Amino acid sequence: MLVGNGYAFHKNTGGSALSTHHQHGPAGLVHRLVRKRDFYAGGLMILFGLLMSLKGPSYRLGTLMHMGPGFLPTALGVLLIALGVAIAAGSLTTADGEDEDILPENREWLAWACILCSPLAFMLFGNYFGMAPGTFACVFVASMGDRDAKLKNSLVLSSVVTVFGVALFSYILQIPMPVFTWRGL
Amino acid sequence: MISTALTDLWYGFGVALEPHNVMWCFIGVLVGNMVGVLPGMGPLATISILLPLTFGIKPVGAILMLAGVMYGAQYGGAICSILLNLPCHPPHAVTCLDGFPMTKAGRGGAALGATVFASFVGASWGITEMIFLAPVLVRVAMEFGPAEICSLMLLGLLAGSTLARGSPVKGVAMTVLGLMLGIVGTDIETGSERFTFAMTHLDDGIELIALALGLFGIGEFMNSVNQVSTVNAKYAKVTLKDMRPSREEWRRTIGPMFRGTLVGSLCSLIPGTGPTIASFVAYATEKKLSKTPEKFGTGMIEGVVCPEAATHSSIQGDFIPTMSLGIPGDAVMALLLGALMIQGIVPGPQLIKEHPDIFWGLVASFWIGNIMLVLLNVPLIGVWVKLLTIPYKYLYPSAMFFACIGVYAANNDMFQVGEMAVIGFVGYVLLRLGFHPAPILLGFVLGPRFEENFRRAMLISRGDIMVFIERPISAVFIAMCVLLIGLQVYVRLRPKKPGDTVIPTAFEGAE
DSSP states (O other): OHHHHHHHHHHOOSOTTOOOOOOOHHHHHHHHHTTOHHHHHHHHHHHHHHHHHHHGGGGOOBOSSSBOTTHHHHHHHHHHHHHHHHHHHHHHHSOOOSOOOSSOSSOOHHHHHHHHHHHHHHHHHHHHHOHHHHHHHHHHHHHTTSTTOOHHHHHHHHHHHHHHHHIIIIIISOOSOOSSOOOOO | OHHHHHHHHHHHHHHHTSHHHHHHHHHHHHHHHHHHHSTTOOHHHHHHHHGGGGGGSOHHHHHHHHHHHHHHHHHHHHHHHHHHOOOSSGGGHHHHHHHHHHHHTTOHHHHHHHHHHHHHHHHHHHHHHHHHHHHHHHHHHTTOOHHHHHHHHHHHHHHHHHSSSSOHHHHHHHHHHHHHHHHOEEOTTTOOEESOTTOGGGTTOOOHHHHHIIIIIIHHHHHHTTTOOOOOOSSOOOOGGGGSOOHHHHHHHHHHHHHHHHHHHHHHHSTTOOHHHHHHHHHHHHHHHOSOGGGTTSOOTHHHHHHHHHHHHHHHHHHHHHHHTSOOSSHHHHHHHHHHHHTTOOOSTTHHHHOHHHHHHHHHHHHHHHHHHHHHHHHHHHHHHHHTTOOHHHHHHHHHHHHHHHHHHHHTOTHHHHHHHHHHHHHHHHHHTTOOSHHHHHHHHHHHHHHHHHHHHHHHTTSOTTHHHHSHHHHHHHHHHHHHHHHHHHHHHSOOOTTOOOHHHHTTTOO
């Protein structure tokens, strides 16, 4: 019953229905942890710390007097693991809060994807076709992420930014990037 | 001492009044003010976008312009919070409390006018402080060896990460992450490549601009896309005539203005307590001193001018450790210091002596820039109000383009655009997990110098770690670090009283 309860909490993504519900025993502990934001925050830090402290020694540690390039990364990695453990453990001391959800209330998957793809579009189009197509693609992709984006509005916005952007960066600031080019794929 | 300071200042005005420097300063404050008004664009994102544009300028002009962007954005942020109730930048969050009720009551113009004036007074005091304190600090810091520099940096990093908003442990974790990111690339002493994962593009390390734009540009856009509520510009009709406060309002402005200035300058003396804390403390102080504390929140002009004066005095004060010791107090200062480093200038106590044109020119330009801002804000207020209504859906795609081209222009390297996207993604994940990314920048900028000095200190002391507490000055810094940690632990373990001001929790996730 206890375990089942905890699992239900874990699946409850809204998070608002959570109430203070203390469970005991190792299984209860784990289920309290997996609902905590700080548990994941600490976990991520431990992950980064592990990466640093395991990779660090391969750069030669040296001695304290003659420190090698691997000394500080390893030391920082260990420190980060300790901090990660502290953050994760700290999540147990707070009461089970309301807002422990990692994702925000409105999940803007499309918008997030658009924003992250926009620099990639700039890289791709900028590299193969030049600054103007790169700018257009970058702004267009980003603007499609808005909830009520319309194709026409996005096209107009992208064109305007492209004209101004190319004028400013290519002609006034003389950024060495061809406006149009063809580098074949 | 006073006469040398005045001579130096005179020299500084000579530098800052050179036509091209005046021009850069003007462009800086104008753009800063403009972008600061735009909802959802903070000074950090603005400075990082404009940073690549300054590479072609001489160091003096570049730093004058970037500093202008910074304090220009603060003026803009005040407009945003008073007229729209939108705390675009954390320091202005308290300004909303009384600023917006004043706007609703039709006194928004007066609040703005008084704010501009109070900001100018606060900033002027901060600049004066800088003129006299910075040379003294430099004289002390010239005696520092590697051990002292190390402990001082440790203090700066700890203060910057624990006194900022959010959980102190998380802040320290972010600083460590920043130090780590600073390590990526070729090691200066041995030439071995660290954490480059066989990517030759990473040999020179992570690009500061890519990091800053990733964390504060992309991360921030992902946070606010489709979340921004429609801007309520119903009350935001302000004309030039409205901006003159009445005689009664002037009378009530003077006292809080000077108290705010004092609070701000005190806060700037403690490393790590930036403008946000200064403005909160100033508001709380003013409320406590007021004869009618219950009226706060209903449109008291005292509650508007006091935090604004504190913000500006603390911002100018923050330049003192940044310029004289090379230890930035917050992420904005770290970014400015990074800009200096890109220009090939080594930060630290020798900066004022080796580059007096930069330091004194900067000091003088603060005044010039602040006067420009007063002159700009009064007639252009109508334009700013119009700018406030630009919808976010047009704003962020354009900003994305500026970010992309800016990162590209830094080194003409497309790889770094991708670097920015990856950092932006990680930054957003960290933001959602309740981390504030600002200390990352602090650690990143200080990281290489920290490692260098740490190694040197260990070499001189023959591997004796005790050197940090055997040398007296260093021991004082270490003691302050311990005190800082002890204080944090005490505050955390102490039973909470209902009257406690909730500074860190009130504005989580902003920036």
